[in-house]
Amino acid sequence: MSTITTEELAETTLLRFATAGSVDDGKSTLVGRLLHDSKSVLTDQLEAVERVSASRGQEAPDLALLTDGLRAEREQGITIDVAYRYFATPRRRFILADTPGHVQYTRNMVTGASTAELTVILVDARNGVVEQTRRHAAIAALLRVPHAVLAVNKMDLVGYEEKVFAAIAEEFTAYATELGVPEVTAIPISALVGDNVVEPSANMDWYGGPTVLEHLETVPVAHDLSHCHARLPVQYVIRPQGPDHPDYRGYAGQIAAGSFHVGESVTVLPSGRASKISGIDLLGEPVDVAWTTQSVTLLLEDDIDISRGDLIVPSKDAPATTQDIEATVCHVADAPLTVGHRVLLKHGTRTVKAIVKDIPSRLTLDDLSLHPHPGQLVANDIGRVKIRTAEPLPVDSYADSRRTGSFILIDPNDGQTLTAGMVGESFAAPEPVRDDSEDDGWDF
CATH class of the missing domain: 2.40.30.10 (Translation factors)
Structure with a gap:
């Protein structure tokens, strides 16, 4: 790959994207392969990875180590925190967020995808679409990430069978479409071997679409903000x-x-x-x-x-100001969010006192149905909430502005982030009718 001059780099567009998927689907390996094969890894970084891999008795370098930087990540073999990587090709600049797959760290995926313009969701070809795959697709839809790539990984372990890829792609695309994801591009890959990551695969001549890098370089980026x-x-x-x-x-x-x-x-x-x-x-x-x-x-x-x-x-x-906010939220704290919960709401640079007046529904990931009046949201739940703030706030709909249509709820006792919220409607499914007899009695 030719060296990029400063002038050429300044003229290229920027794409922010995030990787997601279940545990051991190969996210970090894909990112490492993408960086390695696009010549975006410094020599000393690659040498360090080769030394660690050799000490473990591995013949080939473990490319996942290029992003799994925390000691706990290396010891457990899982991604815990979001790892950001910056790289460029002659066609585009990239900010990549490698997010965790473990359900315990779904909150980190929300962080990584919140500013993304594209999400790469990995699926292990042997396991197909699993619950965490559906959760990550729902979060991508909730955050209104405009582009989604389904990377069906580990195709080498299923004999590069086209029918395996086609079945997974059909199931995921149908699910994502129902969520309202505007565009899904399915690509069969092997991150470990390098098939269809940067270079086309000779093992899957039945696939005529782009490689992962080719799609990342050419997908339209509409900086409509x-x-x-x-x-x-x-x-x-x-x-x-x-x-x-x-x-x-x-x-x-x-x-x-x-x-x-x-x-x-x-x-x-x-x-x-x-x-x-x-x-x-x-x-x-x-x-x-x-x-x-x-x-x-x-x-x-x-x-x-x-x-x-x-x-x-x-x-x-100018947007209207209001003290009553209805939103779709992803609850990220270990402690549940309950009706009557007193919180701090941070919107932009303003933080005000607030109270959770109602939780009308919780999203069921399997069939996208809404469970009415669950009473609380636990960690990683996605649901609808109604909030009353102590002071009026100028909020936009999240569909109109991802920046001024979003907020977070904070525990006033210890400052912990509880919930990430998106103002307005996010899913097309009908919301259950509220029973007004369940009024909690709190008023500002």
Whole structure:
């Protein structure tokens, strides 16, 4: 592979993707193979892996060690934490999140997939689609990851049989389609041997589709956040001291979606006060426009009260503020989430007190039915919740904005993250009717 120049790297697009799948389906081996065969591994890293593999009596290097960096991961042979890897080819740059497969660490998969534009879900060809496969597909759908790749791994262990691959691909695609996953690409691979990872496999001439890397390099990446309603969660108010900046008051943060222009009318939420942008500072220099993911400082014409946690939005498409939030959530804590649970809700840069008013349903992964009024959600459960906040919040639907339509619930006693939530509807299945006689009596 030819060396990539700085100019060529700057012109390539960026794809964020995550790997997922059940334990021992070969996620870390796939990632290691992808890095190794695309010449994205440094010489000293490969030598270290070869030394460890040789000490274990393995003839070939264990490529999973390229991502399983924690000692506990190496000792147990499983992935525990999300491992991020950055690599590039002449066609595209990549940020890869290798997520755990063990059900105990599903919460880490939620973290890795939350910013992904594509998810690679591995399936062991010998086992087919299992419960954890369905859970990861449901989470990918819940997080609205736009692209999904089904990598049917270990095809070498089933004799590279086309009918094995076809049956798994059909079952998974039907399940993902029912979840609302917009696109599924199925690829038969052997991560250990290298079939269809970077190079096409001579063992599966019946397959005429792309390799994993070829698909990653060519899948359309629509960075549509720049076309969403503009949102700036305020992180910090900047007021320099000294005679050089006597009247400077700036509101700093990272633009979560859309773009802002000098002269644009904006509204500050939740207060609802309006003003106009008089200036935008980016890296210490004034600019006329700024857009998604840029960290900027906005200057306003009027001296109004703004603090950390406020949201600056265009006046023409400001979201409504509300104290009643209904969302689909993935519960990630060991302790259950129950009706009446008092929590902290973090939305953007704002954290407010809240209470769980109702848990209307829990998703059953086998048939995607909704179990009505379970009373609680336990670790790794996906369900619907109704939350009442102590203060009004400007929330978007998660379908419109992944950044400002999401939140987390936090235990106020120890700061532990309890639940990841997505505002609005996420699954098409009808929600059970609530029995209003089950009112818990809590009010803000």
